[in-house]
Amino acid sequence: MRPADKLVRAATAFQCQIELERAGQIADCRSMISLLTLGAMQGCELVLRAQGPDADAAIEAISHLFDSQFNEP
């Protein structure tokens, strides 16, 4: 759940709409409840999508969070 918390915090810094999709189910990156409904676990496959003025920067920032494994110990 801590990664979801970090995702929300990162996503709310952008104006664009940011979505994560897992197995056809789509979640709004700004909503913890929405993200938790994905039931996403470590190792599962997700699609990241952003639409809006700062979408490129958002994709970069969110991808970086995943790449750094959410800076979890």
Added chain:
Amino acid sequence: MKFSVFIAPKAIRSQLASSSKEGVVAELVEALVAAGEINAADQDDIIKAILKREELGSTGIGRGVAVPHTKHSSVEKLVGTVGVSPDGLDFESLDGQKASLFFLLVSPPDRPGDHLRALENISRQLRDDQFCKLLRQSKTAEDIQALLEEADRSQFGG
């Protein structure tokens, strides 16, 4: 994962008395002890572990809902309960709103996926405004239990 798999009916509390995060967590862990779901000897340790997890980031997920949780080696399967605070309280939630619905979970350390599956179900059901509203209005543990059973039959959310 359906509510009936992890929510202990005897530990459900409809009228939480506490007005602090620490108080609510203690009340719900005590409820799990009273229901025989966890040992009295582990009560303090579990309360401490849940509050320590809260320090890493509040489990207040918005919409007036919080899901305090921890792993603990004393449980062999995921155990949980539900509590409703009639007035709500500050749980340091991400959206800054007071929390009034609490789903407290204790899971075995070797089954990391279980609490995520429980959270998936909780959050899916809570997207339904009617379900949230009815839970908050519940006057008795029996009312809450009936709502959870209805949700398990997929009458909310979906």
